[in-house]
Amino acid sequence: MPAARRDERVARNEGAHVSQFVLLRQRRFAPFFWTQFLGAMNDNVFKIGFTSLVTYQAARFSGVDPKTVAFLISAIFIAPFVLFSATSGQIADKYDKAVLMRWVKNFEIAVMLIGAAGFWMHSAPLLYACTFLMGVHSTVFGPLKYAYLPQRLAPDELIGGNGLVEMGTFVAILLGTIAGGVAAGIGATDAASAAGLASDRPPPGAWWLGGMCVVVALVGRAASALVPPCEPSQPGLRINWNPFSETWRNLRLAHGSRTVFLSLLGISWLWFVGATFLASFFNFAKDVLSADPDVVTVLLAMFSLGIGSGSLLCERLSRRRIEIGLVPLGSIGMSVFGVDLFFASHALPAAPHLLSVGEFLRVAAHWRVLADLFLLAMFGGFYSVPLYAVIQSRSEPSHRARIIAANNILNSFFMIVSALMAMALMAAGVGIPGIFLTTALLNIVVAAYIYALVPEFLLRFIAWMLVHTVYRVRLVHAERIPAEGAAVLVCNHVSYVDAIVIMAESPRPIRFVMDQQIFRSVFFGWVFRHAKAIPIAPAHEDPAALAGAYDACAAALAEGDLVCIFPEGKLTRTGEMNPFRHGVTEILRRTPVPVVPMALRGLWGSAFSRFAASGQERPLRRGVTSRLTLAVGEPIAAADASLERLQETVAGLRGARR
Structure with missing residues (x-):
């Protein structure tokens, strides 16, 4: 069998990997998953039950404004994130995370007993206090959750593990919403509420809500008992109990890496958007859709299924790598469908009464609303999962939990601002659809x-779009591209987009050595300037540029970066490889590092190659997309990397296919 054909078969086999759902059968992940799942579910059983009672049975709770209570509950819940996140991050770095999870679940049981008393006594102050305490529970658990994952999962499992957690969180939100909404509606006396008649006797729904919250907390505690030990990241850490100085210190730690810090801001913005939509659902259902409380469950179901689907799809779309190119794709989709939701909300027929679920679903215009919610949330999944993985992978393990704590601080700040913005807009007479439009435009x-501050996100998006639309890429031994450490990559040069294809398939950023003329072009120049490419020119054209290129390559390799060079020095005009030039050997002479040979197959004949200039007829059978292969060879020591061996190796990887 020819080498190229054999490698194609290898590439197909490499694409078949173990599903991320296998983690749900492993002790290192499953008990943790169910612990966090039940905690998220209980949060929402309580919050949705409380919100439903005060929105649709306001007469039972004196002094509560049903129009703004959902935003107030949200603000109270996230206030502890501002106050205690810094301390929580230190605790998570200092102690065994599994032991801490069990203590957190003990605390949850106590809090839910208080909440049950609040439901049974229909006491708004007691329920507000419980909301705050549940916020404390989530504040402590957050750093544990996201710091546990990178300690227990391999790097290529992080996307899948985060996707499962995000999916599980929103399925838990959905189930908690259904359970909380159904329980709150049991035995409700709408007529009495409408007439303003309060009863001293709690409805059956209050008993159900209180009992359910306590039971879920107990089951969550049982699940946490099975979480395996997870050693502390920094056991000698001395805890600073001053939340203000420690909050500032955590934010400075996070700011140490520009990409990590802006990823934190990106996630916090997603929580701003999500909090705005989720807290609006009850009033959106009642005042805009003219629907009863059960329709809120339908809205949240679409939102939860959307973000769950997007989170799970991330692993397949990113090929189990941390693909930040999905982040701009997610933000584009969120804005598009957020704006469309505004217009869909103004195209609804009038309803004579509050619609039941069945009546709501029989109206065709409502399906556009549901589709917008689903797609907005799905793109939110594309947006969030890679950002969480970036933070986990690029943060120092010794203070990873404190970086997550800094994320929680920023999240809480953004969510509080979200609640204040929504309340201010409503006070100014802006309706719920207007709030949705404002949020989408702000996004x-x-x-x-x-993306202007960190072009890496946009560059990866361009590269990802190219290899998922114009091209379909098969990878052969892509794991040979080093995940860390300095190396020189060498590849044949077939088209103007060779570097973009390699960039899209690399697990880490690459510094490309680029012809000075291409570097100065309008589109490709913009891309490669932001990718920190290194412009180079022949000695007879610009000796200063050549010397500067060698110096830049040496500096990049000294910093542990990957440097990629196309030793042919120019695009092929015939499809055959040009002789390799001495630039690569000069780079290795200055900085002896391993050389990774690579070959691109299938780009000859594409729109970005010089196929048309060759005088050959373009084959129409290529269709809309081109299939190509990136084959990666075994690393070669610098001492053994002669020009002859490098060219022979790259030619062998390419095979007969151009």
């Missing part, structure tokens, strides 16, 4: 700002 501004 465009925030996304553009972040």
Whole structure:
């Protein structure tokens, strides 16, 4: 069998990997998953039950404004994130995370007993206090959750593990919403509430809510008992109990890496968007859709299924790598469908009464609303999962939990601002659809700002789009591209997009050595300037540029970066490889590092190659997309990397296919 054909078969086999759902059968992940799942579910059983009671049975709770109570509950819940996140991050770094999870679940049981008393006594102050305490529970658990994953999962499992956690969180939100909403509606006396008649006797729903919250907390504690030990990251850490100075210190730690810090801001912005939508659902259902409380469950079901689907799809779309190119894709989709939700909300027929679920679903216009919610949330999954993985992978293990704590601080700040913005807009007469539109437009501004600061996100998006639309890429031994450490990559040069294809398939950023003329072009120049490419020119054209390129390559390799060079020095005009030039050997002479040979197959004949200039007829059978292969060879020591051996190795990897 020819080598190229054999490698194609290897590439197909490499694409078949173990599903991320296998983690749900492993002790290192499953008990942790169910512990966090039940905690998220209980949060929402309580919050949705409380919100439903005060929205639709306001007469039972004196002094509560049903129009703004959902935003108030949200603000109270996240206030502890501002106050205690810094301390929680230190505790998570200092102690065994499994032991801490069990203590957190003990605390949850006590809190839910207080909440049950609040439901049975229909006491708003007691329920507000329980909301705050549940916020404390989540504040402590957050750093544990996201710091546990990178300690227990391999790097290529992080995307799948985070996807499962995000999916599980929103399925838990959905189930908690259904359970909380159904329980709150048991035995409700709408007529009495409408007439303003309060009863001293709690309805049966209050008993159900209280009992359910306590039972879920007990089951969560049982699950936490099975979480395996997880050694502390920094056991000698001395805890600073001053939340203000420690909060500032955590934010400075997070700011140490520009990409990590802006990823934190990106996630916090997602929580701003999500909090705005989720807290609006009850009023959206009642005042805009003219629907009863059960329809809120349908709205949240679509939102939860959307973000769960997006989170799970991330692993397949990213090929189990941390693919930050999905982040801009997610932000684009969130804005598009957020804006469309505004217009869909103004195209609804009038309803003579509050619609039941069946009546709501029989109206065609409502399906557009549901589709917008599903797709907005699905793109939110594309947005969030890679960002969480970036933070986990690029943070120092010794203070990873404190970085997560800094994330929680920022999240809480953004969510509080979200609640204040929504309340201010409603006070100014802006309806719920207007709040949705404002949020979607702000998302465009925030996304553009972040991508301008860190072009890596946008560059990876361009590369990802190229290899998932124009090209379909098969990988052969892509694991040979080093995950860390300095190395020189050498590859044949077939088209203007060779570097973008390699960039899209690399697990880490690459510094490309780029012809000075291409570097100065309008589109490709913009891409490669932001990718920190190194422009080079022949000695007879610009000796200063050549010397500067060698110096830049040496500096990049000294910093542990990957440097990629196309030793042919120019695009092929015939499809055959040009002789390799001495630039690569000069780079290795200055900085002896391993050389990783690579070959691209199938780009000859594409729109970005010089196929048309060759005088040959373009084959129409290529269709809309081109199939190509990136084959990676075994690393070669610098001492053995002669030009002859490198060219022979790259030619062998390419095979007969151009």
